[in-house]
């Protein structure tokens with residue numbers, strides 16, 4: 520399938536089935552912001568949960584936190600964002616559209632005809648400004664956070680003292696970030712409001728372990744995607760050239776995904792040294808050193824930062840899972856299946872009565888209530904069973920349970936697996952343990 524068409528189809532499926540909507544659509548929308556509908560909210564919740572389980576709950580060297588979206592404006596001065604969080608901006612003198620000078624390949628055509636006539640490059644700060652408090656002057660100016668990382672750095676001492684962690688250890692958080700992107704686009708790939716999952720992993724600078732942990736976190740993040748279903752051939756680790764490194768980094772690699780619109784950044788892993796803590800120490804006047812009991816020395820730790828966009832990951836999982844049958848796999852040509860990992864799928868199970876009458880519908884409702892108590896599940900009684908399977912294949916539901924006349928006699932149901940389309944008969948009281956076993960694999 521043509522790549523453009525594929526993206527169009529994914530966008531249309533997301534809207535039609537309630538994964539993702541344009542924000543404020545009834546008012547004509549707003550550039551670079553999207554809303555997640557019933558299924559999209561579940562997909563993102565599952566993604567966050569998997570991330571939190573893998574990187575926080577299952578590790579002894581990590582703690583989580585949840586900082587405010589708005590912080591003291593000095594945080595952003597200290598971090599360098601008020602001066603260096605910029606993109607190069609150019610404007611077409613004819614049509615007045617504005618573009619990122621380093622992304623002109625993606626630029627829309629000039630509406631006035633011919634080529635764009637571009638102005639000189641200017642720097643454009645992408646922090647989103649706001650005022651907090653009852654006046655609107657420079658004393659109340661602050662920002663919506665441009666990354667979740669700074670909330671971690673400014674709480675380093677609080678977390679250290681309250682949790683008594685020892686190096687090496689990490690602090691993780693998931694939350695919203697805001698950037699006034701010059702050219703948001705490619706659906707939820709580049710938006711102005713998005714979610715990040717970030718870890719600041721603190722290490723002893725004397726031990727020269729930065730490169731080791733950097734490689735380690737690149738692997739951890741790559742495996743996170745692969746374990747949840749992304750084909751490894753669609754991922755590539757791309758190190759940044761030395762001259763393109765951010766002001767704070769001594770080494771950064773992106774994990775890129777082959778999106779339908781081209782290979783682009785999914786996550787970034789950076790060696791940030793002691794830049795952030797040192798800056799906050801300088802600007803706040805507070806000591807942010809770590810006391811190392813082993814050596815008896817005090818120092819500002821180094822940090823390795825694995826940073827992931829949750830929305831970009833959701834898009835990659837949707838693209839990777841999308842499949843349209845060519846008619847040779849037992850499905851009809853054009854039928855869509857989302858091969859989402861059962862861990863990410865919005866519904867784990869759908870329950871169908873074969874017919875509504877003769878007590879079959881009532882029995883199905885009973886089964887549905889039992890399953891729904893343990894797993895996100897859906898009840899569907901309209902149309903043929905084949906049609907109901909197709910409806911659920913299209914949103915990635917991994918298992919469908921059908922209740923029929925035999926169920927009334929022996930308490931057995933048919934359970935059908937999405938990818939293989941294999942069906943087997945199991946007892947009603949086995950459904951939840953069956954689902955648990957398949958989903959937790």
Ligand code: ATP
Pocket residue numbers: 666698700707708709710711712713714715784785786787826827828829830831
């Ligand atoms: P890009 O080069 O694409 O602008 P970046 O290098 O500025 O991204 P980082 O500051 O490293 O991005 O942010 C970490 C992660 O946050 C990125 O890997 C990406 O997944 C996500 N992210 C960054 N900007 C956006 C955005 N505008 N929309 C959605 N996700 C984003």
